[in-house]
Amino acid sequence: MADKKKRRRAAADSDSDSDTLQFKSKLKPDSNILQILKTLKSSAANTAASEKPRPLSELNLATACREVADLPLSSVQSTIESLALSLAHSILSGNGFSFSVPSRAAANQLYVPELDRIVLKDKSSIRPFANVSSVRKSTITTRIIQLIHQLCLKNIHVTKRDLFYTDVKLFQDQSHSDAILDDVSCILGCTRSSLNVVAAEKGVVVGRLIFSDNGDMIDCTKMGMGGKAIPPNIDRVGDMQSDALFILLVEKDAAYMRLAEDRFYNRFPCIIVTAKGQPDVATRLFLRKMKMELKLPVLALVDSDPYGLKILSVYGCGSKNMSYDSANLTTPDIKWLGVRPSDLDKYNIPEQCRLPMTEQDLKTGRDLLEEDFVKKNPGWVEELNLMVKSKQKAEIQALSSFGFQYLTEVYLPLKLQQQDWL
């Protein structure tokens, strides 16, 4: 036994070189760090209370903007029925029929600093049926609306792919039915999830969270290492309860696994969530719901490259493609915890674990510097400038060069202790 212990110590020492020790020695007792997190949580809760989501109408913006709402199925159904009635009236009065479709083009998008997200301006176009150039699109629009009406009656969820396959002859290509599905969201003024059309699930969640999924109570501390798959249909998620102090948003699967296996959420009460790369709609909706209902701060752990920050921004401010629904898809006030460009030198990440940025990386980085949601955060601009200047990037996994558990045992605790988020 003593022999075994000695061997364990020897192994532990072997990956504790001077760098690891240098940072480990800075760590204070967990109770100090927990105190910091409690302060963070209550300030997040206060901000949430004072910062009532402001409706667009109150902002007095120079340009009129449009947003969609999360509607219950019965409202979607009656909205469709009213629309059908008005179209029928128009036809009967000899005017044929047409849809008024909000434009989702880049020129019709606006970043609103007060809201910290992208919204849609109010430009729309008329899509008449009796016109050679728009007859196909207006037919598809009508068919999609009819299919959505069926989903309302049956109260089931389907994927975009299912929708496409119900009328391949008309839709021809899934990109056509997908695009018009977004149009239909805008026409009806409701979110895509309200239409009961869901995306494939990708995300997982583990840690101090209890919630109901389709009527089943899920305790995410009892989900082993695999975690709970995030449900594709947010409208069947509810009853969120948690004693967590923060939400840790992780970009990559590998880092998530390390945190789940080490049960990081037991040492520092938190909820750990990942979309395994690009954020999908289900994970974005789930993160927002957690933030809103539990009023917890969100700290993000992403790769130190332009895509890491871009992913953070999609969670935070929305993607351009779905800006009409940004109010429901975005999570305000996400903090950039790491891995930040300045961490590379600060934590002595070895040269060989850093990667040179490609031309494309650099271009993406420079483009991000022009984005409003980056500009409004001077700390982010500084970090991004450093990244573009040093031309170096690094993955979260680069921390493994100091030992497999460096992430959970040194890096993250130290970051939390030093309140080192932006």
Added chain:
Amino acid sequence: MADKKKRRRAAADSDSDSDTLQFKSKLKPDSNILQILKTLKSSAANTAASEKPRPLSELNLATACREVADLPLSSVQSTIESLALSLAHSILSGNGFSFSVPSRAAANQLYVPELDRIVLKDKSSIRPFANVSSVRKSTITTRIIQLIHQLCLKNIHVTKRDLFYTDVKLFQDQSHSDAILDDVSCILGCTRSSLNVVAAEKGVVVGRLIFSDNGDMIDCTKMGMGGKAIPPNIDRVGDMQSDALFILLVEKDAAYMRLAEDRFYNRFPCIIVTAKGQPDVATRLFLRKMKMELKLPVLALVDSDPYGLKILSVYGCGSKNMSYDSANLTTPDIKWLGVRPSDLDKYNIPEQCRLPMTEQDLKTGRDLLEEDFVKKNPGWVEELNLMVKSKQKAEIQALSSFGFQYLTEVYLPLKLQQQDWL
């Protein structure tokens, strides 16, 4: 209310065209179908009992073959320590050191019909340290073995990416450390999961299954629509219990969602599992464990294209890349339930929902016809011939052309009733 009901009926009728009705009318009461499934289950259990997994040694094959075993961590540790001792002896006796590495080349692979899977023949090569051409590989091999030894001592799991980042200077590229990790599995004679190196998780499971994940009991009937993420580390999965009659293996996420939302497993007691596309190691191990412990028949629902059958074959017979571990990764006796090429005409899948096969598709299809694991199943050969001849493919989602719930309400029940699997 009556009005609402009428509206519902009208909507239901609208997607019940003559085709749907034609097949719906063939459906017998669920009790009949359940009886068929019970018979299927008991015959699968009997087969499992009589078909004790035969060790390679008993088969008297003309060529010697090699397999790796699932070893407990302590055995991996002691195997590494013995290996280190023997290398030290070799060095001290003035012979330097070298590894004997089993070859994983295609020429060293063999399909064994008695086992119905691919195994590795016994060719190996010597990898000496004191040789310019192999010094790098033998150094990497030594380092990987040392890192695995650390994992044994700490009893933690890491990803291949983590492993790579512990010594980027030496490994240079992840493909180098990945390849040698497989070599190390073969050298130590154990599975990659025994080495505590896991792949990212991708699969989900829902339905009549209870199991423990890292000490937590998981009830997969209480996982809502999202299901439970399949854990990356199979060695922490255990205590499987189930009252299911079969396992339904689904290729795609969309079909899985339909089945989960409709709680298909409550109408026909089953366990529904998907890897969302290409089978990953964790899902393959999990499926095998379910099949072995619960002795349930496995029915596969895949796209009607060469990749659907290929995916089925990876679950069933293994991939060439990891043939050394085929005994632990493969699930014997998977039945091809659908969507099969013959279903396209049988179920009148509309022409516009079928897609023309590309040249690459046709080549993959013809290549599959040459594979031993296809040849041994005459029914599969016939279906595959039909596919290649008709040059048509179709996704599971094509069934949505008869209504969103056609899959769960008509197609699958009818398939089960008619025992229409191969």
